[in-house]
Amino acid sequence: MLSLETITNSIQQWLYSTFNPTMALILECVIVMLLVIGLFAVLGLVLVLMERKVAARMQIRLGPNRVGPKGILQTAADTLKLMMKEGLTPNGADKFLFNLAPFMVMIAAMLILAPIAFAKGFQIWDINIGVLYVSAVSSMSVIGILMAGWASNNKYSLLGAMRSGAQIVSYELSAGLSIISIVVLTGSLQISAIIHSQQSGWWLFRGHIPAMIAFVIFIIAVTAETNRAPFDLAEAESELTAGFHTEYSGMKFALFFLAEYINIFIVCAIGATLFLGGWMPLHIGNWEGFNHIMDKIPSSLWFLGKTFLLIFLIMWFRWTFPRLRVDQLLSLEWKYLLPISMFNLLLITLIAIMGWHF
């Protein structure tokens, strides 16, 4: 059967049989790099278009429908426009940091892609501390945002960056705690092990109510971590014009924009991996026929389907809710989410120790 796993394996075999091991490894790295960059471009195009279509649907309008059939080439045209634009550097800005910041944000987003399993056996790097790696690297993007805000020499940017710093650092705690609750259930930090542990059912359903609470907290926390509405205080169009990227134009702006969507994809992919079983098909108890049909659907489709479902959820938030105020944002985290997720972690630990999960 043709699957992504067999393709990658045959490519690897061919590389190692044709070249010496060092050369093969280098070639593999190059291929992976090209694939990641390609994935970035495709995801950017797809997600931006999806956001605009979802928004249009919710706002009783049509959305982009002029460029290409049903407007599917709209984002490509926009990207072309952004490439043509001049990347201005404002007077008095710290040129080095100003130009470095979008790349920092972008690199942080790229690094997290490494341990994500896109399909069965289709994973760049199955590191044994995968979840820890993800949470560690994802906090790097705040450096880029702070850098952008500080270096822009603009008061709005500075305020946006300060907000973003406080926000990402706070919400990482609850996101981390809800990730840990799955690690506690699985007993492993490795992404592939976490997925395999969900063969008989997804953790969202197997971990009773505490797992669902952890899932809800995870979704709220990652929405905040990716600076999405209703937590988009770092950008806060009506307050800070565009927050930390007010002064950016052209391709540098596009990188921030792209990184935002890639980050959404990544956090949703992680959410799907931890709570919804990654590429594992949906199995219900002992319905043999049903399970068999579900197995026929390719694993990559399962993964993408779950991820895009979560992405849709996060987009839905954006077009429905008003924005929180900065103090409300922080009190939501420190007064409610953090204590709840700490207590929830205790419950999950109890469930894991006693073996009460399904």
Added chain:
Amino acid sequence: MYRETQIIETDNIAAAGADAAGAALVINVGPQHPATHGVLHLVITLEGETIKKIEPHLGYIHRSIEKMCESLSYRQFIYVTSRMDYLSAHINNHACALCIEKGLQLEIPGRAQVIRVLMDELTRIASHELWWGAMAMDLGAFTPFFYAFRERESINDIMEETCGARLTMNYMVPGGVMYDLHPNFQKRVKSFIQLFNSKIDEYDDLVTGNIIFQNRTKGVGVLSREDAISFGCTGPVGRASGVTCDIRKLYPYEVYDKVDFDEIIETAGDSYARYQVRLKELRQSVRIIEQLIDNIPEGDFQAKTKAVLKLPKGEFYSRVETARGEMGVYIVSEGGTTPYRIKFRSPGFSNLSALDHMSRGSKIGDLMAIMGTLDLVIPDIDR
């Protein structure tokens, strides 16, 4: 990178009652800014995210409308006033027409009176619709804007059919209205009202009940009754602070004393109260229209007037309730064909003056909730 010159130590912090330890950050909100909805320029002194002082700077859209009016005849100057508060252009024209009729001691036909009130209330609905959408957008919810515009569009269509224009209608003339109603008018207004009643509930579902929205607006930008009176706040802003200031009730004009409607009063004085007042006013406007739409008397739509109007020597004042509050027109006449002096009392100007008082000590995010519920229209403030 922050240069020294931009972080300035000010005495204002001490004046604002804070400990003067921190450095103040002065930011310019506007003249181009997504939340000012026009060319309003606010110089805001911040300490962190907390507002210490707001100084509104006006003059970016000053067109000397009052001076222009002095060189236009009594028939002509009405049209300029559509460009003041363009969202209640109709009601501005109404105020001017009333003032001239007062000077001429003109009785206007019953049909014209009812048409004027109907148009006023439709304008009020359209204006509150736009406010609702724009305010939600200030708070970061984009979708309500489109919902509001969907309904506002049908009002604009009704206006277009009868008045020939969608925004600056120029429909009121001294002595009545310019044309008779379009034959479709009653039918379309009725179907609009029917649709609109269900839509107001949808607005409540989408925004009013939202916990984030309530947290953002409750207790934010509190204006006490005394302050509202001393700043001269009128309209929904004044009524949200418990001030009885509806001109339609206090000094009824046209047929407002014959229709049955409530003056909405809230006492909290915060942004949420202002929001509630406007939403409830939508329902009251619908009530007024429902009472009048089937009872438009037959007859002339315009009283007989001379081709060239001349007001007797003297001073005349008329006031109406626009969507934003009390609008006053003060005409000094020397007996000629043009006014000697005109002064407009616009609601937005007084409401804006309370902004600094209301926002001190709030967060910068609150400013958007406060400005949003003040419902500022800049050309109205800056004539």
